[in-house]
Amino acid sequence: MEATSVYGIAAGGIFIVLVSVRLISLLLRYTSVVSVWIAIHLIYPYLLGRHRLVGPWTRVSVIGHLIYVAANVFVLCFQPSTIANIGHRAGRLSLINMAVLFAGSPLVYLADIIGVSLRASRRIHRATAWMSGMLLACHVTIMVIMGWGDFNIQKIDNIFAIIVLHLLYRNGIFSSRGRPRALVARLSNEDKKEKGDEKKANQAKKQKATRPVSVLVNLSRPMKLDAGQYIYLSLPSLTFWSWLQSHPFTVISWSNQEQDTLELFIQPRRGFSADLLRAAEGGPVSFPAYITGPHGISEPVDQYESVLAIATDFGVAAVIPYFRKLINNRNKSVARARRLHFVWQVQTRDIAIAGQSLLNSLLEHDEDDTLHKHSILTISLFVKSGSSAENMLFLGDHKRAFIHCEEPNYREIIEAEASGQHITSLSNSEEARGESLVMVSATDKLRDEICFIVRDHLADRMRLTELEYQPL
Numbered sequence: 001m002e003a004t005s006v007y008g009i010a011a012g013g014i015f016i017v018l019v020s021v022r023l024i025s026l027l028l029r030y031t032s033v034v035s036v037w038i039a040i041h042l043i044y045p046y047l048l049g050r051h052r053l054v055g056p057w058t059r060v061s062v063i064g065h066l067i068y069v070a071a072n073v074f075v076l077c078f079q080p081s082t083i084a085n086i087g088h089r090a091g092r093l094s095l096i097n098m099a100v101l102f103a104g105s106p107l108v109y110l111a112d113i114i115g116v117s118l119r120a121s122r123r124i125h126r127a128t129a130w131m132s133g134m135l136l137a138c139h140v141t142i143m144v145i146m147g148w149g150d151f152n153i154q155k156i157d158n159i160f161a162i163i164v165l166h167l168l169y170r171n172g173i174f175s176s177r178g179r180p181r182a183l184v185a186r187l188s189n190e191d192k193k194e195k196g197d198e199k200k201a202n203q204a205k206k207q208k209a210t211r212p213v214s215v216l217v218n219l220s221r222p223m224k225l226d227a228g229q230y231i232y233l234s235l236p237s238l239t240f241w242s243w244l245q246s247h248p249f250t251v252i253s254w255s256n257q258e259q260d261t262l263e264l265f266i267q268p269r270r271g272f273s274a275d276l277l278r279a280a281e282g283g284p285v286s287f288p289a290y291i292t293g294p295h296g297i298s299e300p301v302d303q304y305e306s307v308l309a310i311a312t313d314f315g316v317a318a319v320i321p322y323f324r325k326l327i328n329n330r331n332k333s334v335a336r337a338r339r340l341h342f343v344w345q346v347q348t349r350d351i352a353i354a355g356q357s358l359l360n361s362l363l364e365h366d367e368d369d370t371l372h373k374h375s376i377l378t379i380s381l382f383v384k385s386g387s388s389a390e391n392m393l394f395l396g397d398h399k400r401a402f403i404h405c406e407e408p409n410y411r412e413i414i415e416a417e418a419s420g421q422h423i424t425s426l427s428n429s430e431e432a433r434g435e436s437l438v439m440v441s442a443t444d445k446l447r448d449e450i451c452f453i454v455r456d457h458l459a460d461r462m463r464l465t466e467l468e469y470q471p472l
Contacts, residue, residue, distance in 0.1 A: 036458050044455040044464075050444055065127060072097070072131060076138075087142030094135035100128040108232065108248065108295045115297060117468055118248070212314065212354040213276045215249070215264040217289055222258035224294075225251055227301070227321040228468055231262065231293035238287055239275050247272050248295070250469040252358070254321040256328060262291075265355075267314035267471060296468050301326055302335040304463075305434025308417045309342045310410070310450060311471075315441030316344055316355050318467040320362070322439065323377070327366050330376065336434055338376060339423050340366075345382040345408055345442075352383055363401060375400060378422075382408045410446075411453050414438065418457040433461065441467040 041059070048057040057065075072093060080086045103110060111121035217233065225231075230250045236243035253263035268277040279285050301307060301322055309319040319342060329335035342362075346352045359379055366377040379401040416422065420433055440450050447466060454464040 039458050039463075040455060044451055044458070046448075046451075050448055056448065061123075068127060068131070072135065076135070083142060084146055087139050087146065090135045090142065091139035094132045094139060097128045097132040097135065101125060101132065111297075112295055117297060118295075119466075119468070211268065211277065211350050213266040213268055213273065213280060214354070215266060215276070217262040217264065217291060219260055219262065219291075222260050223262070224258045225254070225262070226294070226298035227254050227325040228298045228318065229294040229296045230468060231291045231295065233264070234290040235276075235287045236290070238272075238279060242272065242275065245272050246290075246292070250317050250321075251294075252317050252320045254324040254328075256325075265314065265317040265320075265358075267317075269472065299437075299439070299465050299467070301437060301439075302329055302337075303435065304437040305336050306339045306417055306420065306423060306436035307337055307341070307439065308414065308436065309340075309439045310345075310442055310446070311343070311440075312345045312442040312446060313347055313351050314471040315467075315469070316358065318441035318469040319344075319439065320358050322467075323362055324365065327362065327377065338434075339417075340377045341380070341413075341417060341422070342377070343380045343382070343408060343410075343413060345384070345446075347384050349383060352381065359401065366400075378402075380404065380408070380413075382406065410450060414450070414453050414457065414462075418460045418462050435461045435463065438462060438464045439467055440464065441470055443471065 038060075042063070043058060043060050045059055046056045047059050047062050048055045050056040076086060076089050076093060080089070100110075107121045107125055108118060110125070111118050114121075116124075215233075217231075228250070230248045232246045232248050234242070234246040249264045249266060251262050252265045253259060253261070266273055266276060268274050279287075299322065302325075307322075307326060309323065311319050323340060323342060326335050326337050326340060330337050342359075344352075344355070344359075346355075359381075362377060363379070366375045377400060381401065382404045384405075384407075417436055417438075420436075438450065438454050440447050442450070447470070451464060454462055
């Protein structure tokens, strides 16, 4: 190669690099505008609302699923020589899609590998499962129509297939009414009471079923966890079948160093968590434990100037580690946070009393800031059970924790945070305002309401994130 050619290639390459850098810098100026437009029109609006069996589906979710279906249909039908060729392609495509199902077992490892939440991993798993099933059905149908399918009742494989289909049918898998449910009732002398006593007894049972369970896991080796991460916990000696079970739990304890003890705040539901509640009825008990983790991704909260956390009942378990991290990093001038507001709505006083120590520890930790000389945390506790909640809760004389016995007006709360009116050090310049974040760990209905409200304030540099753990 001649020297002039080398010179021309080098000069042209330098020119292309300079032009590319200039174009990238120009495009970066419009990233915030484009991201807000995408969020307003694609990410936040629901194309299909939340229903008992499906939803909610956002516009971007529907577009993504349609692209996924279109890609498989295109590969399936692109220039086929015969119908049999389509059948063979359907079988191979089903196996290719099925590889994602086997790669994501258990789902938590797939979520960790590709860096998404466990909910997103479940959506991916569900979509590939449906696609694999439809492609397999297409493959079997074409093979049977072409006369290539040999379904001999004398073969053991076909007998097992008939048995499995019969079991699926008997258990209502193909029925719109869902799977069968068994109602188990226990009759005793205590149950034969008047209706008034029976109503009180049912209410007491309901409150007992929602009583929190606190678990401390002493580790053999220290573990470093970030806020919002969770572990899989197994207690083989809890019950006869518990050695086969492993369940995810959010860790509410947070430290910028490795931890020797992990603290869990568990909502008793059924199965494993209900067994934990029954085991602790007589007092604290100890079991040998096995854990895996940490799992999950942590939301980068240090970049936000204002953080609003909304939780219902046991959703406090997902919020506490983030606020502990924010207060700690703010005291070290690592986080930009100038206001933290935690809105906690509880149905029963048992949950509020159980979380009282967690709230007090946050308030005390916020007061230890010797660098900024002022606190940034405000707690609003909404108790539905009655006005006597103030007499049962003690959140100290901080004048930053408020107990309300009413339903919260979330639109007013979010609008106040979006305006920045509670940030006293905020300048009058609009450019001086930082971003604000709304974190939600609440019921499905409340998450939909919050999403609808936050969508109106995306232009105010507000963002919404749903935490990994969501209570019932």
